[in-house]
Amino acid sequence: MKLISKPEKISKDHYLLKIQYQGSDPIPGQFVSIKVNEGTDPLLRRPFSIFDYSENELKIVFKVAGKATSILQNSALPENTDISGPYGKGFTPLENSKVLLIGGGVGNAPLHYLSNKLRKTGCNVTYIYGSRSAEYIYCRDDFHKCSDSTYYMTDDGTDGEKGFVSEKLSQLIKKEFFDFAYICGPSPMMKLCADILKAQNINGEVSLENYFGCGIGICSGCTVKTVNGNRRACIDGPVFNINEILL
Numbered sequence: 231m232k233l234i235s236k237p238e239k240i241s242k243d244h245y246l247l248k249i250q251y252q253g254s255d256p257i258p259g260q261f262v263s264i265k266v267n268e269g270t271d272p273l274l275r276r277p278f279s280i281f282d283y284s285e286n287e288l289k290i291v292f293k294v295a296g297k298a299t300s301i302l303q304n305s306a307l308p309e310n311t312d313i314s315g316p317y318g319k320g321f322t323p324l325e326n327s328k329v330l331l332i333g334g335g336v337g338n339a340p341l342h343y344l345s346n347k348l349r350k351t352g353c354n355v356t357y358i359y360g361s362r363s364a365e366y367i368y369c370r371d372d373f374h375k376c377s378d379s380t381y382y383m384t385d386d387g388t389d390g391e392k393g394f395v396s397e398k399l400s401q402l403i404k405k406e407f408f409d410f411a412y413i414c415g416p417s418p419m420m421k422l423c424a425d426i427l428k429a430q431n432i433n434g435e436v437s438l439e440n441y442f443g444c445g446i447g448i449c450s451g452c453t454v455k456t457v458n459g460n461r462r463a464c465i466d467g468p469v470f471n472i473n474e475i476l477l
């Protein structure tokens with residue numbers, strides 16, 4: 231796998247990267263692992279979800295958070311970037327179902343690819359896109375194209391409605407039936423949404439974005455608790471059922 235574009239700024243602090251990939255179609259929710267330079271700082275590879283895939287071109291969206299993502303952002307020689315994957319257990323694909331997708335911040339990235347796939351398998355997709363404010367929202371047109379209804383929620387009310395995705399979730403499930411929900415975003419957001427869904431007996435999955443070490447199942451640095459004991463998020467996840475994971 232190799233980078234085929236320099237980072238394209240798509241909103242405040244968020245960048246899109248295109249990667250050449252030849253292999254079978256990735257499963258939504260899987261991630262690629264990137265070593266941003268040849269040196270030892272940073273030493274560890276970083277995981278990034280698949281935002282989109284078609285015709286040997288895979289896309290990721292990254293938010294500048296620290297050392298590795300700052301290097302990626304300023305990457306003048308993208309061919310030095312070492313990329314592997316796709317890895318991990320992705321989302322369960324459904325067909326002909328009414329589904330709800332709930333994303334927070336950069337956590338919307340894997341849900342975009344998922345949403346595209348779900349529409350192709352006859353699902354009706356309702357999307358709740360959460361962001362701190364309007365300036366952080368990315369690829370708005372793409373999200374519109376891959377959902378039947380889209381709701382924007384911002385912390386400061388600068389786009390869509392002011393409030394949290396969990397509030398919109400509570401409103402929607404009072405008036406509409408959903409077969410399944412898919413969630414990705416900050417841990418407190420995912421916990422709140424999962425609790426609301428479980429209370430209404432709606433099944434769903436979350437994609438975790440916790441810290442990874444090796445990213446390939448060796449170091450146990452990504453251990454999470456589930457009702458079935460400890461699991462390694464990098465190989466047993468990052469997607470888990472909301473009734474299995476202990477958030």
Ligand SMILES: Cc1cc2nc3c(=O)[nH]c(=O)nc-3n(C[C@H](O)[C@H](O)[C@H](O)COP(=O)(O)OP(=O)(O)OC[C@H]3O[C@@H](n4cnc5c(N)ncnc54)[C@H](O)[C@@H]3O)c2cc1C
Pocket residue numbers: 261272276277278279280290291292293294295296297298299300336339340438439440441442468
């Ligand atoms: C399965 C998976 C998929 C991911 N997909 C994406 C993606 O599509 N796009 C994207 O931008 N990021 C994604 N992430 C998170 C991404 O891997 C981290 O943001 C990245 O490792 C940061 O590296 P860094 O060296 O730039 O920042 P660091 O120097 O490692 O961290 C900078 C700051 O960000 C905080 N931070 C870093 N990582 C995390 C984290 N995982 N959770 C909470 N806080 C964190 C640290 O506390 C620190 O304050 C994903 C993570 C996982 C596990």
Ligand code: FES
Pocket residue numbers: 441442443444445446447448449450451452453462463464465
């Ligand atoms: S990150 Fe090393 S086992 Fe998961």
